[in-house]
Amino acid sequence: xxxxxxxxxxxxxxxxxxxxxxxxxxxxxxxxxxxxxxxxxxxxxxxxxxxxxxxxxxxxxxxxxxxxxxxxxxxxxxxxxxxxxxxxxxxxxxxxxxxxxxxxxxxxxxxxxxxxxxxxxxxxxxxxxxxxxxxxxxxxxxxxxxxxxxxxxxxxxxxxxxxxxxxxxxxxxxxxxxxxxxxxxxxxxxxxxxxxxxxxxxxxxxxxxxxxxxxxxxxxxxxxxxxxxxxxxxxxxxxxxxxxxxxxxxxxxxxxxxxxxxxxxxxxxxxxxxxxxxxxxxxxxxxxxxxxxxxxxxxxxxxxxxxxxxxxxxxxxxxxxxxxxxxxxxxxxxxxxxxxxxxxxxxxxxxxxxxxxxxxxxxxxxxxxxxxxxxxxxxxxxxxxxxxxxxxxxxxxxxxxxxxxxxxxxxxxxxxxxxxxxxxxxxxxxxxxxxxxxxxxxxxxxxxxxxxxxxxxxxxxxxxxxxxxxxxxxxxxxxxxxxxxxxxxxxxxxxxxxxxxxxxxxxxxxxxxxxxxxxxxxxxxxxxxxxxxxxxxxxxxxxxxxxxx
Numbered sequence: 001x002x003x004x005x006x007x008x009x010x011x012x013x014x015x016x017x018x019x020x021x022x023x024x025x026x027x028x029x030x031x032x033x034x035x036x037x038x039x040x041x042x043x044x045x046x047x048x049x050x051x052x053x054x055x056x057x058x059x060x061x062x063x064x065x066x067x068x069x070x071x072x073x074x075x076x077x078x079x080x081x082x083x084x085x086x087x088x089x090x091x092x093x094x095x096x097x098x099x100x101x102x103x104x105x106x107x108x109x110x111x112x113x114x115x116x117x118x119x120x121x122x123x124x125x126x127x128x129x130x131x132x133x134x135x136x137x138x139x140x141x142x143x144x145x146x147x148x149x150x151x152x153x154x155x156x157x158x159x160x161x162x163x164x165x166x167x168x169x170x171x172x173x174x175x176x177x178x179x180x181x182x183x184x185x186x187x188x189x190x191x192x193x194x195x196x197x198x199x200x201x202x203x204x205x206x207x208x209x210x211x212x213x214x215x216x217x218x219x220x221x222x223x224x225x226x227x228x229x230x231x232x233x234x235x236x237x238x239x240x241x242x243x244x245x246x247x248x249x250x251x252x253x254x255x256x257x258x259x260x261x262x263x264x265x266x267x268x269x270x271x272x273x274x275x276x277x278x279x280x281x282x283x284x285x286x287x288x289x290x291x292x293x294x295x296x297x298x299x300x301x302x303x304x305x306x307x308x309x310x311x312x313x314x315x316x317x318x319x320x321x322x323x324x325x326x327x328x329x330x331x332x333x334x335x336x337x338x339x340x341x342x343x344x345x346x347x348x349x350x351x352x353x354x355x356x357x358x359x360x361x362x363x364x365x366x367x368x369x370x371x372x373x374x375x376x377x378x379x380x381x382x383x384x385x386x387x388x389x390x391x392x393x394x395x396x397x398x399x400x401x402x403x404x405x406x407x408x409x410x411x412x413x414x415x416x417x418x419x420x421x422x423x424x425x426x427x428x429x430x431x432x433x434x435x436x437x438x439x440x441x442x443x444x445x446x447x448x449x450x451x452x453x454x455x456x457x458x459x460x461x462x463x464x465x466x467x468x469x470x471x472x473x474x475x476x477x478x479x480x481x482x483x484x485x486x487x488x489x490x491x492x493x494x495x496x497x498x499x500x501x502x503x504x505x506x507x508x509x510x511x512x513x514x515x516x517x518x519x520x521x522x523x524x525x526x527x528x529x530x531x532x533x534x535x536x537x538x539x540x541x542x543x544x545x546x547x548x549x
Contacts, residue, residue: 002030002048002057009035012043014059030057030082030091038073040064040107047116057082057091058116058126064107076100077110079128096126096137097149115173117165120351121188123200127152127163127173134160134175138200152184152202153177166221168270169305169351169433170317171200174208174219174226181209181219181228183249187306187317190348190415201317208242208249216240223270223277224303227255229263237262239283243300247309247430255296261285263294272356274436276302304432305358308347311337311429320415321346323466324477326427326510328367336365336397338427342475342512345426349382349404349414349433356435358404360416363429364390365397367510378426381417382408392420397429404433424512462534462541465515469546475514476501476532483507484537490515491531498525501532517547524549 002016013032018025033041044060066073078098082091114128124139134153153160163175170185186202209216219228224244231237239256242249256263266283282295308316311325328336380388388402420426463477488502498519527549533542
């Protein structure tokens with residue numbers, strides 16, 4: 001346990017105490033700063049995380065100095081990271097960020113509450129708020145150095161503050177932005193040409209509370225659950241909880257139920273069970289110095305450690321290989337979007353744990369070409385080892401579950417491969433990875449399949465060719481919303497027709513055509529920019545491609 005305390009004359013001290021075998025040891029002073037006349041010294045509440053390497057601390061320190069005889073002076077601010085190696089005494093300190101300036105009449109108060117966590121690769125993540133934005137910095141264990149700070153909120157004109165970091169499959173950060181609670185997740189990416197993780201990526205932020213009319217304050221994250229204090233129109237505040245499941249955040253309700261006294265500053269911790277998560281939630285309840293510490297335990301549904309709602313214009317943070325995405329317009333206005341690849345879809349699994357049972361749920365959907373009741377055979381593999389063979393009837397959404405065998409999990413990380421054995425492309429709508437307490441033998445194989453009939457439709461769309469630029473062969477994908485005459489033609493930069501790829505009637509569907517960089521006479525075209533144009537009824541679209549010979 002570590003905490004700060006104020007000392008006389010605007011000074012401070014940082015103290016800690018350790019519990020070993022149920023017995024609390026002596027108090028230890030980590031660091032202190034004495035106060036003095038015409039000086040002010042402040043430290044934020046510290047944040048701590050412990051791993052096998054040692055104890056990691058982060059705190060913000062601000063010093064204010066007054067020019068004798070006047071109401072002005074100077075100030076400096078530092079974000080400090082401290083590390084105490086296991087078995088050693090004392091901390092080594094590193095300045096991660098700093099600022100300074102002068103003040104007139106009233107000095108600024110900049111010290112907030114930074115937050116820290118460590119991911120499965122032993123990367124150290126720190127987040128803090130400064131001048132209305134949320135910043136993040138990471139110690140990269142592969143490069144053995146701190147990276148540059150990154151603005152995660154980018155909320156110009158809107159106050160962002162009170163970040164909270166936590167690692168649960170992904171690195172998660174939640175914060176207060178304006179009157180709402182926002183969430184962002186990040187993880188390591190993997191290049192097909194590199195054996196180790198190459199970069200850390202963040203997905204876009206999402207609004208969890210969605211209550212712009214009332215302030216949402218002091219969020220915390222644990223086990224894909226988020227809790228915060230929600231202030232009502234009457235000025236009272238309650239503790240609210242949301243959980244992530246079914247590819248979205250779901251509001252679970254008001255957990256304090258204290259309409260007469262404010263409930264603030266929640267803290268939360270999860271414990272993994274076989275098929276559920278146990279949550280311990282505590283918060284302060286009362287006014288000023290007259291308050292109680294209130295707690296509640298509850299059991300919630302198991303939430304995914306990794307979750308990829310793929311099929312977007314941008315690849316997910318886990319994507320290693322895909323050709324692009326397809327959009328299907330199904331019955332009743334529903335839209336299905338899928339990643340696709342002509343060989344195999346590849347996704348990175350950054351952390352595998354042999355001490356847990358890890359299951360992957362996958363949503364598969366494909367409607368390609370004519371609607372003739374085709375059944376596709378999908379092979380799902382992790383690290384080149386097959387974990388399931390799944391049949392995917394055309395136009396039907398399939399939800400399958402496979403278990404990651406222990407011998408694969410022992411490798412620590414993996415590559416999820418989704419391959420269509422008897423079709424032109426592999427397509428995936430979403431996938432999630434769940435973990436639970438170790439049970440059973442974990443030999444892998446498809447555990448269940450759920451089939452949902454979907455009345456498929458299509459959205460008119462012309463996709464960017466791949467590869468682009470191209471040296472010889474390139475592929476163009478397109479979709480048709482209804483049957484009719486279709487033309488797909490390629491023109492040079494002068495508007496002259498180079499090649500007609502399609503000129504015939506086609507039924508609604510998704511199609512793929514290749515161009516070998518040759519003109520109508522079979523000669524190689526010259527290097528340069530080319531335009532390809534799709535016309536299907538009233539729908540017309542054009543895109544550019546580059547040919548390099």
